[in-house]
Structures are given as C-alpha cells and as structure tokens.
Amino acid sequence: MNRNIKLTIAYDGTDFCGWQRQENNRSVQEEIEKALEKIHSHPVNLAGSGRTDSGVHAAGQAANFFTDIGSMEAGRFVPALNSLLPRDVRILDACEEQDNFHARFSARMRTYRYQFVFCCGATNPAMPHESRYHLPLHRYPRIGILNAYGRLLSGETDCTIFAGAGDNALTEDKSKNRYIYRAYFYIDRNTLVFEICANAFLRNMVRSVAGTFLHYEETLTPPEKLREIIASGERSLAGPTLPPRGLFLWKVEY
Amino acid sequence: MNRNIKLTIAYDGTDFCGWQRQENNRSVQEEIEKALEKIHSHPVNLAGSGRTDSGVHAAGQAANFFTDIGSMEAGRFVPALNSLLPRDVRILDACEEQDNFHARFSARMRTYRYQFVFCCGATNPAMPHESRYHLPLHRYPRIGILNAYGRLLSGETDCTIFAGAGDNALTEDKSKNRYIYRAYFYIDRNTLVFEICANAFLRNMVRSVAGTFLHYEETLTPPEKLREIIASGERSLAGPTLPPRGLFLWKVEY
Numbered sequence: 001m002n003r004n005i006k007l008t009i010a011y012d013g014t015d016f017c018g019w020q021r022q023e024n025n026r027s028v029q030e031e032i033e034k035a036l037e038k039i040h041s042h043p044v045n046l047a048g049s050g051r052t053d054s055g056v057h058a059a060g061q062a063a064n065f066f067t068d069i070g071s072m073e074a075g076r077f078v079p080a081l082n083s084l085l086p087r088d089v090r091i092l093d094a095c096e097e098q099d100n101f102h103a104r105f106s107a108r109m110r111t112y113r114y115q116f117v118f119c120c121g122a123t124n125p126a127m128p129h130e131s132r133y134h135l136p137l138h139r140y141p142r143i144g145i146l147n148a149y150g151r152l153l154s155g156e157t158d159c160t161i162f163a164g165a166g167d168n169a170l171t172e173d174k175s176k177n178r179y180i181y182r183a184y185f186y187i188d189r190n191t192l193v194f195e196i197c198a199n200a201f202l203r204n205m206v207r208s209v210a211g212t213f214l215h216y217e218e219t220l221t222p223p224e225k226l227r228e229i230i231a232s233g234e235r236s237l238a239g240p241t242l243p244p245r246g247l248f249l250w251k252v253e254y
Numbered sequence: 255m256n257r258n259i260k261l262t263i264a265y266d267g268t269d270f271c272g273w274q275r276q277e278n279n280r281s282v283q284e285e286i287e288k289a290l291e292k293i294h295s296h297p298v299n300l301a302g303s304g305r306t307d308s309g310v311h312a313a314g315q316a317a318n319f320f321t322d323i324g325s326m327e328a329g330r331f332v333p334a335l336n337s338l339l340p341r342d343v344r345i346l347d348a349c350e351e352q353d354n355f356h357a358r359f360s361a362r363m364r365t366y367r368y369q370f371v372f373c374c375g376a377t378n379p380a381m382p383h384e385s386r387y388h389l390p391l392h393r394y395p396r397i398g399i400l401n402a403y404g405r406l407l408s409g410e411t412d413c414t415i416f417a418g419a420g421d422n423a424l425t426e427d428k429s430k431n432r433y434i435y436r437a438y439f440y441i442d443r444n445t446l447v448f449e450i451c452a453n454a455f456l457r458n459m460v461r462s463v464a465g466t467f468l469h470y471e472e473t474l475t476p477p478e479k480l481r482e483i484i485a486s487g488e489r490s491l492a493g494p495t496l497p498p499r500g501l502f503l504w505k506v507e508y
Contacts, residue, residue: 128266
C-alpha cells in the first residue's frame with residue numbers, strides 16, 4: 001500500500017518562477033518532482049500547501065506525495081532528495097501522514113514573514129547580502145500605527161481590496177473572506193518584520209496588505225479610516241503590491 | 255587636477271571570480287571599472303584594498319580611483335555608480351581623499367567575519383537563505399577553546415601554516431608574519447561568528463585559520479599544543495581551508 005509522505009521545504013525563490021510547475025520555467029515543484037522521479041523510477045505527483053509567487057522564498061513550505069517504496073523510512077527522503085536537488089531548494093523534514101492528509105486541503109494555518117531592512121537616505125543602499133532577503137525601506141514607519149492596522153484584520157475579514165488582479169480572474173465569484181489569526185510588525189535589529197497568519201491567503205495578498213499598510217501609515221491615515229477603506233472592498237484604494245523579495249512562506253500548520 | 259575618490263563597497267561574492275579582474279571571468283573590480291568608464295567616457299583604474307577570493311562576500315571593501323570630473327561632488331558617485339551596477343554590487347559610500355591615499359597601501363587594518371549556521375543532525379540541512387551567507391556547522395563547538403586559540407594569534411604572528419598554496423607560490427621569500435589585532439568567536443542567535451582583524455592577510459588565510467581552529471577544537475587539542483603547531487610553520491599541520499561561503503570582508507580601516 002502506498003504511503004503518504006509529507007515534506008517540509010525551504011527555498012530561495014529568487015531564481016524560480018514560483019512554487020507551481022510551469023511550461024518553460026524553473027519551478028520548485030518541478031525540481032522536487034524530478035528528484036522524486038529519479039528515486040522512484042517513475043513520475044510522482046507532489047501537492048503543495050499552496051503556490052508561492054515568483055521571487056517569494058520559503059522557510060517552511062509543506063507538500064505531500066504517495067510513495068510505493070515500502071522499504072524506506074520516511075526520514076531518509078531528506079538526504080536522498082537533498083543530494084539530488086539544487087542548492088536553492090532544501091528538504092528540511094519528511095514524515096509519514098495518514099492516507100487522507102493533503103498538504104493543501106488539510107492545512108489550518110499559513111504564516112508569512114516579510115522582511116524589510118532600513119536603509120535611510122537616498123545614498124544609503126541596502127547591502128547585497130541583505131537585499132536578497134529583505135525589501136529596502138527608506139524611512140522609519142511608526143510601528144504603533146502599523147500594528148493598529150494589523151489588529152483591524154483579526155478574525156474573519158473581507159480581503160477583497162487585497163486581492164491581486166490574477167486572483168480575481170481565477171476566483172471571480174468565490175468568497176474573499178479569510179480568517180486572519182494575527183498580523184503584526186516588529187523590529188529585529190535593523191530589520192522590520194511583518195508577520196501574518198491566516199487560514200488561507202488570496203494571491204499576492206501579503207504583498208498588498210504590507211504595501212497598503214505602509215502607504216496609509218506614510219499618509220498618517222487613522223486606523224478607523226483604514227477600517228472603512230478595507231470594508232469598502234474598493235480595490236483601487238489598496239496601496240501598492242510590494243515586490244516579492246523579502247517575503248517568506250514561513251510555516252504551514254495542520 | 256584629478257581628485258582621489260575612495261569608495262566603500264559591498265558585494266555578494268557568489269557569482270564572482272573574486273575582486274580582481276580576470277580574463278573571461280566576472281570580477282567585482284571589472285564591474286565597477288566598467289561603470290566608472292561609462293561615467294568618465296574613458297577607462298578608469300580602480301585600486302582595491304586587497305583581493306577577495308571567488309565566493310567571498312564584502313560588507314566594507316574599500317577602493318580608490320582618480321577622477322577628472324571636477325564638477326561632481328564625491329558623494330554623488332554613490333547613486334551614479336549604483337544605477338549602473340548589477341544588484342550584487344553596491345557602493346555604500348564615496349568620499350574625497352588626499353592625493354597620496356591608496357586603498358591598499360594606506361590600509362591599517364582589515365576585518366573579516368565568517369558566519370556559520372548551526373544545523374545539527376545529518377538530516378537537518380541549512381536553509382537556502384542562510385547557506386548563501388553562512389557555512390553550515392553540524393555540531394556545537396566549545397567557544398571557550400576556540401577563543402583560547404584566537405588569543406594565541408594576538409600580536410605579531412608567523413602565519414606560515416595558514417598560507418594557502420597559491421599564496422606561497424606568489425610570495426615564496428616574503429615574510430609570513432602578520433600583526434593580528436584580534437581573533438574571536440561569538441554566538442549571535444543561531445549563528446557562530448568568527449571575527450579576525452589584522453594589518454593584512456595571506457591568501458586564503460581566514461579560511462585556513464577557521465578550518466584549523468575548528469579541526470583542533472573537535473579533536474580536543476589544548477591551546478598550548480596548538481601554539482606549538484602554529485610556531486612549527488609546518489603547513490601540513492593546518493586544518494582544512496573552509497569554503498568561501500559565509501566569509502565577508504567586513505571593513506578596512508585607514
């Protein structure tokens with residue numbers, strides 16, 4: 001009987017078109033499926049917890065596949081896959097799950113982390129080793145206001161204004177409500193971190209939430225006003241969708 | 255009269271053959287010289303404080319060049335160069351120096367930082383976003399012993415055993431003595447940092463010092479014994495030269 005194996009995966013998204021397999025593009029899913037095919041000597045389907053966009057990194061993406069190799073302890077897939085994978089993808093863990101486990105449909109919570117590095121002054125650029133995993137921020141925002149905005153999202157929230165154009169096309173008539181467990185900012189040395197945890201996310205949603213919060217904080221918008229803007233569902237009122245650099249799919253919880 | 259401009263430079267060394275210009279290879283020096291040529295409309299020579307090997311990063315490399323552009327404030331070279339440079343090289347600062355300033359010969363102290371990330375357990379690989387700028391360490395060394403080794407280097411030290419093979423060929427009859435200001439290890443969250451500051455370094459020296467210290471710490475060698483090994487000048491007794499990943503030329507002081 002085939003066993004259901006769950007993988008925990010980290011990757012540097014810079015040189016990928018994203019998680020999902022695409023014609024003529026380098027995707028994380030395809031790299032891992034190619035490695036699984038080598039181990040199994042036949043194609044193996046890998047189901048991810050969700051897509052990540054081009055350039056988005058992962059510290060704890062989850063995925064599952066069914067294996068017909070009976071003799072191999074689940075944990076041994078870690079070194080076996082890592083020896084076949086390019087260095088910008090690493091398998092962190094492999095464990096056996098129930099037959100009905102599905103990386104996408106069984107997931108309860110996804111957490112993203114967005115890292116910003118302070119580099120104030122026009123002639124003060126971010127270091128190359130910082131800017132690969134951080135988005136440069138050219139001013140110091142007021143964290144208290146950003147966190148007041150974050151609290152507006154708590155609970156069941158209509159996220160229509162944060163939906164990317166692509167998302168809309170795909171899910172026109174589906175609910176844009178998401179259950180948001182937490183959304184907050186904190187300073188970690190010279191880094192500003194935005195962490196957001198929800199049952200699920202719309203496409204580009206984290207990049208839009210962060211861009212919207214930073215935009216309205218800069219224009220001194222009070223939280224009550226932002227509450228109305230979010231409730232309006234008027235997507236033209238959202239701030240810019242920030243670049244993927246700096247964004248990590250941090251963990252997926254089941 | 256030509257003005258002497260000093261640059262402070264950061265780069266991600268991963269995709270470079272190193273600092274120094276090489277035929278058919280991508281070097282940091284060449285990238286910046288190409289940008290300087292565009293600004294000046296003629297070739298400009300850039301002198302670095304020293305070479306860094308392929309794969310070694312920099313947070314504070316220094317270099318200087320002479321400019322015949324009289325009208326431009328020195329600081330304006332920062333945005334002008336950055337707009338022409340690839341993203342893995344960033345100019346952090348530009349300022350005017352005396353005519354006799356030379357990035358290499360005027361330098362008093364160079365500081366390197368080597369970053370290691372703990373990822374203990376064979377099936378626990380480093381994250382891609384960590385392993386680009388950290389060397390994975392599969393055990394927790396005793397920092398006290400490493401720092402006792404570090405103190406052995408303080409002051410004028412014969413560094414023969416830490417000289418790379420390439421260095422020897424180039425400078426066979428030159429002194430291998432270097433003045434070492436400090437060499438110590440510390441823990442910074444999940445990172446082990448080795449910082450070493452000296453008037454100058456032999457080729458591959460930092461990678462050899464770190465590899466030697468970690469090697470002898472693992473085999474429980476007491477500091478007195480390591481003192482004899484260093485004094486012996488017997489290069490076969492040095493530990494492995496570690497990979498460049500994780501090593502940064504941190505700053506150059508004048």
